[in-house]
Amino acid sequence: MTQSVFVSSTPFDLALHRQTIMDALSQPQSGLPPLKVIMALPETALDERLRLVRNAMVYVVVLGMVRGNTEAAGTRSLVQLEFEEAQQYSVPTLIYLMDEDEHLVLPKHVDTGAAAQQLADWKAALSQKQHVRFFHSAADLAARLQNDLHLLLQPVLTETAPAPSAGGAPAAPASKTATSAAPAPAASAPVSGMKARRYALTPPRFAFFKEKVSPLLEQKETPVSDAVLQEALEFILAGNSMAAASGLNRGSTLGLEDAIELVRKMELIIIDTVQRHQVKK
Structure with missing residues (x-):
């Protein structure tokens, strides 16, 4: 059964990153079910974005140096609204922030003024309350995401469908009690x-x-x-x-x-x- 991974980011400044993620996750992932990567387009309505987030197996947010489009009335970006939806519905979340010291970025892809301050404030809040990871290139981001998806999803899949042992016989599920006592x-x-x-x-x-x-x-x-x-x-x-x-x-x-x-x-x-x-x- 194909599982969806919703990737939330600004579309233009992170276009290369989005495509690199799409290419990496479109390949078969050892030990994981087929993954369908979903990314909202600029014209995707907010209600549809939030529905896709709620239905995702994993929600991924990638933040660069651009805040992006905001809601009709307010200062929260569409990416931030998607993140809040994932938190409200307890969708497993992975957060990646651009390493501002190491990542090369064009000046046109860096916000200034109020937008930059709002983005910086949100990043600071995420860093204090959530676990965040930093990436220094599109390839580095895709590699980190692949690794994190394995670590996040494999324990769940192991509990529901134990892998066969080397001899071909099904392995017995691990007992939490036995693990604690060992x-x-x-x-x-x-x-x-x-x-x-x-x-x-x-x-x-x-x-x-x-x-x-x-x-x-x-x-x-x-x-x-x-x-x-x-x-x-x-x-x-x-x-x-x-x-x-x-x-x-x-x-x-x-x-x-x-x-x-x-x-x-x-x-x-x-x-x-x-x-x-x-x-x-």
Whole structure:
């Protein structure tokens, strides 16, 4: 069964990015069902846009340096209205922001004045309340999206349709109780069967970051082994937050939603720590 992925963005400044995503996701994705990429055209009515968002399996928002068209009365862009619709109906959401330091962009594709300020305010709000990812090119965006879709959708598909084992016999579904009672997985264990990127931490660096995030773990009152915590930190430092959340979910008694929330808070602490360290330098 084909599942729809709604990609929300401004159409003209991000035309190359939209086409790159379309080309990448139109190819068969290993381990995933066929995906249908949906993007609203400039002439698509707002009601139809919101209906497509509600019916999507995943909602993706890509923000560059242009706010885009706004609603008839107000300052919210059509992209922002689509995002709010996805949040209201709990559609799984992936957020990508252009890396303003690394991404090449034409001056005509950069808003100024009130539009630029409104876009900047929304980006700041998203960065504080949501998990966001940064991209430095159209190809980088498409690659990140493919990876994130695997990490987001494969656990769901595994629960509903377990993959056959190497010998051809159906694999038994994993028991959450058994997982919780089993020893924590090693830090090198792959997430969702994929070799996700990680930033290797030396023992002193792991101890440093562990100290920074320990208050969050104490708030959760959930024991997390050093191996699982190091795995999560290494994924976070590599920009692979979904893998970090999945690892915490598998390696502790945290539910997936709680693990995602914990990862988001850990990211804020890590970003603040790294920025403070750079300022001191």
